[in-house]
Amino acid sequence: MLIGAAALAAPASAEEPSARDIMEKNFYVTKIKHMLNESTMTLTNDKGQQRVRKTRSVSLLQPNGIDSKIMIRFLQPGDVEGTGYLQVQHYDGEDDMWIYLPALKKVRRLVANNKKDSFVGSDFSYGDILVPVVDTYQHVILKSEALDGEDCWVIESVPASEQIRKDYGYGKKTSWIRKSNFMEKKVEFMDTGGRPLKTMVVPEIVEVDAAGHKWWALKREVKNLQTGHSTLLIFENLDTKKPVGEDFFTTRYLEREK
Amino acid sequence: MLRRYATFIVHYRVAVMLIAAAVTIFFFTRIGNLRVVVDPNDNLPQEHPYVVASNEIERIFGGRNLVVIGVESASGDVFRPAVLAKIQRITDGVLEIPGVIRSNVISLAARKAKDIAGTEEGMVVRQLMETVPQTPDEIAQLKRAVYANPTYINSIVSRDGRMALIIADFRSGKGFKGYRPIKEAVDRVVDKERDDSVKIYLSGISINLAWLEIYSQQMIVLFFTALAIVIVISYLSFWSFQGTIVPVMTGLISVVWGLGVMGMLNIPMDTFNATTPILIMAIAHGHSVQILKRYYEEYGRLHDSSASVIESLARVGPVMLTAGSMAVASFLALTAFPTLTIRVFGIFTAIGVLAAMIVEMTFVPAFRSMIPAPKRYEVERERMRDIFDRFLEKIGHCIVAGCGRAIFGTVLAGLLLLALGIHLLNIDNSLKGNFSPDSQVRRDDVPLNAGMGGTNTLYLLIEGPGPDAIKNPAALRAMEAVQQHLEQTYQTVGKTQSLADFMKKMNKAMHADDPKEDRLPDTRELNAQYLLLYSMSGDPGDFDTYVDYEYKSAVIWAYLKTDSTAVIEQIIAELRPFVAKQFPPDYTISIGGGMAQGAALNEVMVKGKLLNIGSIAASIYVISSVVLRSALAGLFVLIPLTLAVLANFGVMGLAGIRLDIGTAAVSAMAVGVGADYAIYLIYRLREEMAKHGDVDRAVTTTLATAGKAVTFVALAVGSGYSVLMLGGLGMHQRLGFLVAVAMAVSCLAAIALLPAILHRLKPGFAFGKSGAPVAAQARDAGLDPSTSSGPLSRATGSNDRAQSRGAQG
DSSP states (O other): OHHHHHHHHSOOOSSOOOHHHHHHHHHHHTOOSEEEEEEEEEEEOTTSOEEEEEEEEEEEEOTTSSOEEEEEEEEESGGGTTOEEEEEOOTTSOOEEEEEETTTTEEEEEEOOOTTSBSTTSSOBHHHHSOOOGGGEEEEEEEEEEETTEEEEEEEEEESSHHHHHHHOEEEEEEEEETTTOOEEEEEEEETTSOEEEEEEEEEEEEEETTTTEEEEEEEEEEETTTOOEEEEEEEEEESSSOOOGGGGSHHHHTTOO | OHHHHHHHHHHTHHHHHHHHHHHHHHHHHHGGGOOBOOOGGGGSOTTSHHHHHHHHHHHHHOOTTEEEEEEEESSSOSOSHHHHHHHHHHHHHHHTSTTBOGGGOBSTTSTTOEEEEEOSSEEEEEESOSSOOOSHHHHHHHHHHHHTOGGGBTTTBOTTSSEEEEEEEBOOSTTOOOSHHHHHHHHHHHHTTOBTTEEEEEESHHHHHHHHHHHHHHHHHHHHHHHHHHHHHHHHHHOSHHHHHHHHHHHHHHHHHHHHHHHHTTOOBOTGGGGHHHHHHHHHHHHHHHHHHHHHHHHHHHOOHHHHHHHHHHHHHHHHHHHHHHHHHHHHGGGGSSSHHHHHHHHHHHHHHHHHHHHHHTHHHHHHHHSOOOOHHHHHHHHSOOHHHHHHHHHHHHHHTTTHHHHHHHHHHHHHHHHHHHHHOOBOOOSGGGBOTTSHHHHHHHHHHHHSSOSEEEEEEEEOSSTTGGGSHHHHHHHHHHHHHHHHHOTTEEEEEOHHHHHHHHHHHHTTTOGGGOSOOSSHHHHHHHHHHHHTTSOTTTTTTTBOTTSSEEEEEEEESOOOHHHHHHHHHHHHHHHHHHSOTTOEEEEESHHHHHHHHHHHHHHHHHHHHHHHHHHHHHHHHHHHTOHHHHHHHHHHHHHHHHHHHHHHHHHTOOBOHHHHTHHHHHHHHHHHHHHHHHHHHHHHHHHHOOHHHHHHHHIIIIIHHHHHHHHHHHHHHHGGGGSSBHHHHHHHHHHHHHHHHHHHIIIIIHHHHHHHHOOHHHHOGGGOOOHHHHHHHTOOHHHHTSOHHHHHHHHHHHHHHHHHO
């Protein structure tokens, strides 16, 4: 958070920022202190069959300005209503995760997910939800171009090490970053074998904190090019004003089914 | 009429030949359009419920184009770094093959193979083997994880740990270039890993079909071998250049036309139809021999080549057209068959026979009148008495002397033996049965089948009333019950898998791996929540092969050790009432899979076979009764055919050959070809009776002429086809053997039984009323060539003109 503020406070130079600067700003632009929201995740498989999940979530940014605590409560479909999911992110290690199943009336710890694993059956990986810190990848500006009328930098990012490649499952990412606010507009992912893997588009964004230059994507759509599976994530009722306490992020709160 | 036509052809022979050559070249260029496709669906009756279910399952859950790679450790189990590394490299290699469905690749090293385990705190879902374990501790841990997940035992690792599988599925949509490229790509991955430490086996439908494609290539070699044999037989029959070259040319041109039309109509070829050119060549050759034989006969009498061409065509042409039309009609009747490959066979053969008739009516007489007349020694040699003449004479004398009783007795004894064979006949279909026991396919199948759950699949498709129906505890419990029933009741069932296995495993894991909790959840909500929970650690596609996206349909996979469709039919029959009792009433259960499709094929085969024989026999009866103007005549024509069909089934039963897709069409083929024999014989007998009215002389002459030609034809067809026995494919071998048998039987029936019965009963359609000449009768029919072309003088006149033109040419 502090680093982010410092970067943004730096005097605007006539020179183009470096690829690393751009990606760093992109990294911090969505680090919102706290937020309540509702979201609808529509999963569609290659045959057009859908699963729709509605959730309510609360998040709180940790003092390191990178990790968050997230509590997700499932509202729909009815048979999973009340299911709770608590994630305490650790960018430099394995996240802590708990799940509460109302039908079992028990909180259980979920162990060992990989950064490249799917996030709740979607086309986002855990590594897409908690994007790794900027130096995890090496970034190069390929060019500038307008995408749907918005000026963007096109930045290619490759894993900084073989381990990162393996852990996150990407051989290369190409991002279209909006010049106006550093929010990504589109990201193309290649798998470790160099094949096109996924495309994410972020068509709708909203500024949630003008002073802090914080933005949030109201709509994200990811399509897996290899499986034909796609995920549409739509956020509603964003609230970044209402204070969020640490008490949301306890297993006891998970059990409240609300 | 026909004489005038023959004269016309001989007159314009150069033009006729040029046109024929042009048509042949045109069709030859069309052969390039011909697509050779091996689609297992072509063999299957698409409307059958088992096939419908299989297609639906494969559409939703995959599994259509599986490749199964078995890695067997030469000593000890596969849980050692070197072998596990091979498994990982093969898995990685297979993932790189174009067309592979990456999310459907399963093996110890696959991302999809997850260990679901319980801990005091909760549940862990981890990939079984992300990296190859090196230390004994790591190996022991992997082993524990594998055996703690029963669903993987006998599916990706054998119970004794000596064998592991890598299973991959491939797309067969646009850009699919057959199965050989898949096999070749798999070979490239696997061959690098073959050494003394492991044995690697390949199986799965894609591999088996690739082999089928490879064996089909052999048909080119076999075709030319058959051609060589036919040339030899032709030479032995006529001892002359013309006798050798003309029938072979007729055969080849007919094949080219047949293939060309197939290419033009865009009808795909397949393995089964790769044998068809040999049949067309044999039939065309047969007709050609009949006319050629008559040509020599006439030449011996007239000593004028063109006149003999006209005379032989005028005399034998109508017979050939009659017999040919019957064959065309009966092969076309095969289009009623519900399997595409048989329909294609019917159309292809019909086109070929039609082409043979056209060639024999146009190109051949033109060509024959152009080439030098047979040399004196050739004619004499042709007329020399050889072994066939002596044999046929013996039969003739025997019949005339009234020893028909001996023939009838022999036939009766043979029929009894055949009845026994038909009783033993086994209807069984299996893809693997198409390969010889010593083929690579079968040799790889044996250890895979023995080591793992079984290489033959049976699926049960469960369709619920709506989305989320599979989360209903009653449905999952029913699935569990069906799996237990299958595994406990039938020894041949080596493995079953379904979503229920994973639900039990998750319930256990969520209860800290308490063995008492190795059971299905009691509520729909808990099932739903387990599935959501799993999705937080697993991949979205992990359960794609077990349940559809909306949880409306699920599948139970059963793996069987046997591929006998007879066994599977019994299992299905018993399973149906059991399954119906387990599921809630609004769930529908259908049965599919490779084995069920085999069973479907069996059901249709029996029905189709009877339909097929019935329709062919009916069309032959009707056509021959009409052309011979006697309802009784049709029955006589059926005699050799009936015998050939009975012999076909009987010999199959006695020799233990299964009635399957490959052998199914043999009887149709035998009937179609055999019909020609009876027709040629009866026509010649009528002609002889019309000429001199001497019954005994008519019988012996018929045997010496048409009978001898029939013998040549049967010999050529039978020998030509017997070449198939040299092929590597069991299906082709059986086909070769059965056609040879059918040819022998229908030939003997035509030259011994048919004349014996005719001689005894002396029916009016052949011998005239009370033995009187039948010329008048034949004239009524309007088909007898010797009387149908109007006043004798006119006929002779045109004949003279033809002769003079022939001399000028």
